[in-house]
């Protein structure tokens with residue numbers, strides 16, 4: 001008996017987990033997937049190629065309704081933080097030349113965990129700094 005996707009039934013309340021980890025490491029779409037190469041999303045020094053890894057927001061009927069808000073908010077927050085602050089490992093924290101000493105949290109989503117030093121990029125008064133941070137949120 002052949003079974004197509006259309007014939008497939010799932011038990012009521014079944015949970016389907018998408019393997020976004022594997023999708024984000026598909027070497028066809030992302031050559032050298034384990035390397036931190038943000039320039040893979042750039043077309044020129046100041047332009048992005050417009051690609052958003054949409055699989056992070058789910059699929060089909062259950063796709064995230066907040067995806068455009070989320071994407072735009074994260075973009076605004078991250079570019080503003082990077083413009084205002086310098087982020088670096090705290091003194092004495094050795095992440096290794098390729099980041100091999102980085103400890104990652106475990107769970108459905110993961111993030112690197114290390115002591116971080118955050119300093120303003122420019123000489124700013126406390127008031128101006130707060131103003132800039134408020135403008136970015």
Ligand code: HEM
Pocket residue numbers: 056057058059061062063064065066067069070071
């Ligand atoms: C980076 C941020 C976000 C990520 C990664 C994300 C991811 C997702 C994913 C994967 C789903 C599908 C879950 C499933 O398959 O059942 C989902 C659903 C949903 N998301 Fe988001 N989301 C984000 C932000 C937001 C925001 C900001 C809002 C609201 C403003 C939002 C509202 C929703 C709602 C209401 C659903 C349920 C849609 C439905 O089942 O009809 N999400 N999200």
